[in-house]
Amino acid sequence: xxxxxxxxxxxxxxxxxxxxxxLVQRYTVPGGLLEAVSDVSFTIGRGATLGLVGESGSGKSSxxxxxxxxxxxxxxxxxxxxxxxxxxxxxxxxLARGGIQMIFQDPISALNPRRRIRDVVAEGPTIxxxxxxxxxxxxxxxxxxxxxxxDNFGDRRPHELSGGQCQRVAIARALIVEPxxxxxxxxxxSLDVSVxxxxxxxxxxxxxxxxxxxxxxxxxxxxxxVVSDQIGVMYLGKLVEYGDAQVITAKxxxxxxxxxxxxxxxxxxxxxxxxxxxxxxxxxxxxxxxxCRFRTRCGYAQERCATEVPRxxxxxxxxxxxxxxxxxGDVAPPPDQAATGQAxxxxxxxxxxxxxxxxxxx
Amino acid sequence: MTAAAGPGGTSASADLLSVTGLTCELQTPAGxxxxxxxxxxVLGHGKTLGLVGESGAGKSMxARALLGLVPRNAKLSGxxxxxxxxxxxxPAKEHRKVLGAGIGLVFxxxxxxxxxxxxxxxxxxxxxxxxxxxxxxxxxxxxxDLLQQVGVSxxxxxxxxxxxxxxxxxxxxxxxxxALACDPRVLIADEATTALDxxxxxxxxxxxQSIQQDREMGLLIITHDLGVVAGRTDDIxxxxxxxxxxxxxxxxxxxxxRNRYTAALLRSMPRxxxxxxxxxxxxxxxxxxxxxxxxxxxxxPRCDFAEPECTATAPELVxxxxxxxxxxxxxxxxxxxxxxxxVSVSGRRQ
Numbered sequence: 001x002x003x004x005x006x007x008x009x010x011x012x013x014x015x016x017x018x019x020x021x022x023l024v025q026r027y028t029v030p031g032g033l034l035e036a037v038s039d040v041s042f043t044i045g046r047g048a049t050l051g052l053v054g055e056s057g058s059g060k061s062s063x064x065x066x067x068x069x070x071x072x073x074x075x076x077x078x079x080x081x082x083x084x085x086x087x088x089x090x091x092x093x094x095l096a097r098g099g100i101q102m103i104f105q106d107p108i109s110a111l112n113p114r115r116r117i118r119d120v121v122a123e124g125p126t127i128x129x130x131x132x133x134x135x136x137x138x139x140x141x142x143x144x145x146x147x148x149x150x151d152n153f154g155d156r157r158p159h160e161l162s163g164g165q166c167q168r169v170a171i172a173r174a175l176i177v178e179p180x181x182x183x184x185x186x187x188x189x190s191l192d193v194s195v196x197x198x199x200x201x202x203x204x205x206x207x208x209x210x211x212x213x214x215x216x217x218x219x220x221x222x223x224x225x226v227v228s229d230q231i232g233v234m235y236l237g238k239l240v241e242y243g244d245a246q247v248i249t250a251k252x253x254x255x256x257x258x259x260x261x262x263x264x265x266x267x268x269x270x271x272x273x274x275x276x277x278x279x280x281x282x283x284x285x286x287x288x289x290x291x292c293r294f295r296t297r298c299g300y301a302q303e304r305c306a307t308e309v310p311r312x313x314x315x316x317x318x319x320x321x322x323x324x325x326x327x328x329g330d331v332a333p334p335p336d337q338a339a340t341g342q343a344x345x346x347x348x349x350x351x352x353x354x355x356x357x358x359x360x361x362x
Numbered sequence: 363m364t365a366a367a368g369p370g371g372t373s374a375s376a377d378l379l380s381v382t383g384l385t386c387e388l389q390t391p392a393g394x395x396x397x398x399x400x401x402x403x404v405l406g407h408g409k410t411l412g413l414v415g416e417s418g419a420g421k422s423m424x425a426r427a428l429l430g431l432v433p434r435n436a437k438l439s440g441x442x443x444x445x446x447x448x449x450x451x452x453p454a455k456e457h458r459k460v461l462g463a464g465i466g467l468v469f470x471x472x473x474x475x476x477x478x479x480x481x482x483x484x485x486x487x488x489x490x491x492x493x494x495x496x497x498x499x500x501x502x503x504x505x506x507d508l509l510q511q512v513g514v515s516x517x518x519x520x521x522x523x524x525x526x527x528x529x530x531x532x533x534x535x536x537x538x539x540x541a542l543a544c545d546p547r548v549l550i551a552d553e554a555t556t557a558l559d560x561x562x563x564x565x566x567x568x569x570x571q572s573i574q575q576d577r578e579m580g581l582l583i584i585t586h587d588l589g590v591v592a593g594r595t596d597d598i599x600x601x602x603x604x605x606x607x608x609x610x611x612x613x614x615x616x617x618x619x620r621n622r623y624t625a626a627l628l629r630s631m632p633r634x635x636x637x638x639x640x641x642x643x644x645x646x647x648x649x650x651x652x653x654x655x656x657x658x659x660x661x662x663p664r665c666d667f668a669e670p671e672c673t674a675t676a677p678e679l680v681x682x683x684x685x686x687x688x689x690x691x692x693x694x695x696x697x698x699x700x701x702x703x704x705v706s707v708s709g710r711r712q
Contacts, residue, residue, distance in 0.1 A: 055559040056530070162648055163417075192416045192586050197630045197644035204639060219559050222632045226640055245638045263564040265589030267631050269612045273568075273593045278561055281531050 016043040016079075017213045018067065018100075018181055023076035025059070025066045034285055036062035037073070038237040042230075044181070049207065049214040051228030051245065053221050053260060057282045059237040060217045064183045067215065068100050069093060081180065098128060101174035105186035107166035111158040117143070117169055118154040124177040142172040146202060164195035168202065175206055182206075183215045188223060200227060222264045225249045233257045236285055236293040239312060243319025251317045253326035255298050292324065300325055377443075378580040379405040379428075379465075379548050384440035384450070386427045395652035397423040399604040400440070403597075405548065405580040410571075412591030412612070413584045414627070415601035418649050421584045424601070425552045429465055430457055445547060462493045466541030468570075470553035472533035476525040482536045483521035489543040508539040513569060531562035535569070542573065548580040549573075555590065567594060588628060592616065597685070600624045603649055603660040606679070610686035620682060620693035623661045659691060667692050 025037035036059045044050045052060040066073040069085055078085045085096060101124075104110040111120050118139055125135040143150040146168040158166055167187060174182060184203065188196040204227065207214060218224045224231055224245075231248040233241040233256060241254040252258050259278025277299025283289060289296045295305040304324050312320045315329025386398040397420045405411050415421050426432050428442055430449065442449050444464050449457060469475040476485060486508060487501035496504065502521065509517035512535040525533055534554060541549060551570055555563040567583075571594055574581040583591055591598055592612065599609040600623065608621035619625055629643040636642070647664045650656055656663050658673040665672065669692060677689040 055561055164648065193588075194416055194627065194630050194645040195648070197632070197642035198646075200632070201641050201644060204641065220632075221560070222634050225634055226632050226636045226638060226642065228638060249634050259561060261634070263560040264634060265560075265563070265587060265592065267589040267592050267616070267628060267633070269592045269616050271593060276561075276564065281529055281562060 015046050017046045017081060018044040018215070019077075019079040020063070020067065021077045021079070023063065023066055023078070024074045025062045026074045029286075032286060035288075036237055036285060037066060039076075040232075040234070040237075040239050041076075042232055042239070042242065044213045044215060045229075046180075046213055047207070047211045048229045049216055049227055051216045051218065051224035051231040052234055053218060053224050053231060054234035055219055055260075055282050057236070057285060058234040059285070060219075060234050061185050062237075063234070064102065064185050064215055064217050067181075067183060068097060068102060098124070098177050099179050100181040100183065101177065101179040102183040102185065103167070103170045103174050103187050105189050107163055107170050107187075107190075108158055108161075110170050111166055111173075113158050116155050116157060117148070117161070118150070120158070120169060121173045121176055123173065128177060138176055139172075142176045143169075145175075145206075146172045147198075148172070162195075163191055164198060167191065167199050171199075171202060171206065175210065175212075178210065179212070181213045181215065183217070185217045186219070187216075189218065189220070196223070203227065220264065221249065221260050233260065236282065236288050238293060238322065239320075240294060240322045241319060242312065243317075247317055247319050251319075251328065253315055253317065253319065253321045253329050254294075254323050255300050255327060256294050258327060259297075292322075294323075300327075377404050378407045378409075378445065379582075380441070380443040381428070382441040382443075384424070384427060384442060385438070386423055386432055387437040387439070388433065389435050390653065392653040397604050397652060398427050401601075401606050402440075403599055403606070403609060405582060406596075407547075407580060408575070408578040409597070410574060410581040410583060410595045412595035412598040413582060413601060414586065414588055414591060414598060416586055416649055418603075418652075419601040420604040421586075421601055422552055425467065425550050425582070425584055428550065429461055429467060459493070462489060463544040464546055465548045465550060466544070466546035468534070468537050468541050468549070468551045468554040470556050472530065472537045472557075473525065475537055476533060478525050481522050481524055482528070486521075486536065486540045486543055489540065493544050505539070505543070508542060509536070511573070512536070512539045512542070513565075514539070530558055531566065534558060534562075534566055538566075538569065538573070542577075545577070546579065548582065550582045550584065552584045553586070554583075556585065556587075563590070588631060600627065603655060604652060605660065605689065606687075607661070607690075608688040610682075610688075614683070614686050618682075618686075618696045620686075620688040621690045622665050622667050622692070622694060624688075625694045626665070659689070 021041050023037055023040045027034045027036060040063055042050060052063060054060045067078050072086055080096060080100060083096065085093060088096060121139045121142055122135050125138065140150040143153060148165060148168055188199050191199060206212060216224060216227050228245040230243065231245045232239050233254065235256050241248060241252065241257045248257060249261065252261060255277065259276050262274035262276040263278065278297055280297050283296060291307050292305040292310050295301040302325065310322045310324050312322045315321050315326055317329055382402045384398060384401045385396055388395050388397060401424060403411065413421050427438055432438060438450050440450060444460065447460055449460055452460065483502065483505050487505040490496045490504060491501050506517045506521050509520055514520050514532060514535050528536065555566050558566060567590065570581060583595060585591055595612045597609065598612050598615045599606050600621065602623050608615065608619055608624045615624065626645045630645055632642055645664055650660060656673065658675055659677050662668040662672040672691050677691050679687045679689050681687050
């Protein structure tokens with residue numbers, strides 16, 4: 001397989017562009033209060049990609065939406081380019097949001113079915129009050145860039161396009177306003193394998209071209225793995241493992257991450273089907289289990305897991321793990337670190353950053 | 363299961379389901395199209411066949427054609443022999459009798475294949491009461507037993523619940539239970555795990571496999587993901603634009619596939635071995651619309667190896683080794699290292 005990594009911009013993780021700190025998102029639902037995100041912190045550097053993985057109901061999409069303040073998080077801060085989005089006034093937020101764009105899982109329903117492709121892509125510039133001729137020129141440029149001929153596709157409507165083509169339109173729409181951060185919420189989950197590769201490559205091209213930072217949300221670790229510098233694994237609203245992409249996929253230490261990895265279908269008939277210890281399904285976030293939220297499905301759970309909430313802490317392979325009994329690395333954290341585990345999250349990420357550009361340039 | 367390098371499922375006497383020259387022709391405003399064209403395969407007792415292809419390749423239409431669940435304006439030809447009976451062209455009443463108990467079908471989306479206003483227990487037992495005349499009380503017992511078999515916890519309580527009270531994975535288990543209700547000899551799983559999380563997908567695939575082995579059923583797994591069928595099938599058939607373009611025992615297909623589409627499909631899969639930010643190999647463009655098929659090989663317009671001869675004549679299915687057939691004018695060679703020459707990395711877009 002040929003790599004073209006040399007063409008890809010080297011991500012600069014040393015300077016944080018997006019800092020999410022102690023994010024909590026609660027929704028009022030019939031039957032009570034649902035905590036979709038419980039105290040999640042991470043940073044994304046300029047040009048870097050963070051992959052968020054987890055099953056449905058893990059809160060990964062809620063994190064993505066909380067970042068663009070749709071709706072604003074219940075607690076915690078989202079600092080974009082040094083400014084806290086959660087405390088901004090409405091008008092200020094409207095302008096700042098231009099710097100963060102989002103694409104969604106179902107590209108066909110994400111586009112207004114009654115508008116022409118050209119107008120869909122022009123929506124952002126129109127809101128920002130760009131002059132008409134500039135908008136028209138940029139729309140054509142963007143459509144070309146995502147591989148759609150503007151003369152052929154510009155006047156069509158979304159239903160005339162395939163899923164992959166619609167996703168290209170969504171990418172053009174998101175990038176025309178030249179955002180600094182692109183949030184991708186399961187952008188390829190509903191696409192065929194062959195089209196999936198086209199879209200992932202396009203996102204990668206765009207990332208390199210514009211120096212985009214990305215928050216890439218997916219349930220599929222094999223997809224997240226190819227696009228991410230860092231990976232955060234979420235379970236029932238909490239980050240359970242966080243670190244460099246290659247460390248997470250090659251040396252995962254959390255039993256949940258391991259279970260996710262073992263569930264990825266491997267296109268090799270000789271690969272043994274792993275006997276994964278991941279049992280059952282994700283419980284309702286309305287009443288998460290006590291202690292470690294993963295313990296009800298964990299093949300390694302012990303008594304301590306039911307009583308004590310595991311903190312995110314660093315282990316010897318460099319990632320952060322929220323588990324009392326990680327699969328490798330140190331087993332018992334020093335008591336002082338256990339107490340401050342969450343608070344040091346941000347620092348540890350920054351400390352890890354230097355290893356990332358080395359990977360990108362490989 | 364993986365040791366299928368031998369003559370997988372070719373022993374004629376043990377054929378459970380034998381499909382020969384199955385074609386489904388549809389009249390549409392845009393002309394006559396054939397979503398399924400001249401498809402032949404054999405599924406033996408206790409064997410698993412994977413059917414792989416992109417959206418629009420005709421996989422689901424093939425599944426429906428096997429069951430006769432095709433649109434009213436569709437014309438079926440060819441043979442589908444289930445346990446010695448040809449079910450193509452059978453009068454509706456007999457058709458229903460043979461199929462209802464003979465083939466079970468699990469659909470992609472459990473939310474839409476279950477009736478939202480009917481308790482799941484009644485949906486599971488509907489088939490056995492209709493086809494086997496089993497009385498309500500016994501059907502309940504059997505239904506609860508089936509729920510247990512497919513791994514639904516607390517089956518007595520679940521039996522009277524409605525689909526919306528269950529998670530996606532549980533709903534899919536319920537549809538599997540319903541498909542098994544009449545002890546079918548063949549189970550068709552049409553993208554049965556595509557809508558599920560990878561973790562649940564693995565559980566459901568494991569479940570299908572263990573049920574199939576317990577009951578010695580024939581299992582047809584339809585999917586767009588070669589990873590899903592890699593370790594779980596005896597044979598794999600690859601479909602493109604209505605035709606089977608390659609068919610082989612599973613390990614043979616992965617190791618020495620000859621068709622260029624099979625090769626491209628295999629290469630385009632994201633893998634955990636990839637480096638971060640590595641470009642993925644892709645297949646440019648999209649499958650052709652069925653009413654405007656290209657001349658010659660249907661994959662030629664997207665194929666990196668296409669030559670003028672590819673568009674001149676439509677390639678026939680040729681047999682490479684017993685059980686391994688493919689269509690391709692310029693087939694892939696397999697000198698080691700495998701496919702090292704392929705360097706097209708997403709350079710082309712439509």
